Amino acid sequence: xxxERIRWAVDVVAPQxxxxxxxxxxxxxxxxELVCARLTRGHLLATDRSPVAVTRTTNRNxxxxxxxxxxxxxVALNDLDLVDGELDKAFCVNVNLFWVGSAxxxxxxxxxxxxxxxxLFILYGADGPTGSDRITPKVAEACRTAGFxxxxxLSADHGIGVTAQAP
Numbered sequence: 001x002x003x004e005r006i007r008w009a010v011d012v013v014a015p016q017x018x019x020x021x022x023x024x025x026x027x028x029x030x031x032x033e034l035v036c037a038r039l040t041r042g043h044l045l046a047t048d049r050s051p052v053a054v055t056r057t058t059n060r061n062x063x064x065x066x067x068x069x070x071x072x073x074x075v076a077l078n079d080l081d082l083v084d085g086e087l088d089k090a091f092c093v094n095v096n097l098f099w100v101g102s103a104x105x106x107x108x109x110x111x112x113x114x115x116x117x118x119x120l121f122i123l124y125g126a127d128g129p130t131g132s133d134r135i136t137p138k139v140a141e142a143c144r145t146a147g148f149x150x151x152x153x154l155s156a157d158h159g160i161g162v163t164a165q166a167p
Contacts, residue, residue, distance in 0.1 A: 005125030008158035009093045010034040013121050018042045024092035029057030036064035046072045077106045082113035091121035098122045099138045107146035114166035123161035132160040
């Protein structure tokens with residue numbers, strides 16, 4: 001079963017067939033599965049700090065890995081080596097890093113890795129223990145401080161979050 005928050009998040013990200021995407025904190029690989037189903041020439045790099053999550057994502061998405069649409073890496077975001085402007089979109093679902101601390105280093109890294117006009121999506125399930133009034137203002141302000149533009153907060157039945165445009 002695919003959680004509704006994951007379906008909602010992937011619909012919000014709306015991956016296009018040829019886009020280059022980054023997923024931060026891929027967990028068991030459910031979002032990666034849904035994203036890769038929409039890619040034809042595009043590519044998703046799914047990352048997680050957990051070796052268990054990386055194994056689960058790889059196993060769940062073997063066909064996407066074999067086809068070259070998906071790469072899975074065990075790495076913390078601030079240790080990720082990305083080329084400037086290589087990504088069209090970056091996203092995460094239920095990653096606390098962006099609202100429990102400043103995450104300025106990580107946001108700056110993402111701002112450089114996203115092409116000019118690329119989008120960042122920091123999303124959370126609406127059924128979590130912390131409401132949008134605590135999460136989205138902090139995340140939105142952190143994005144603005146890191147130089148992102150067109151910062152918007154999102155709220156729906158299955159999720160909340162922030163989306164922002166890379167400089």
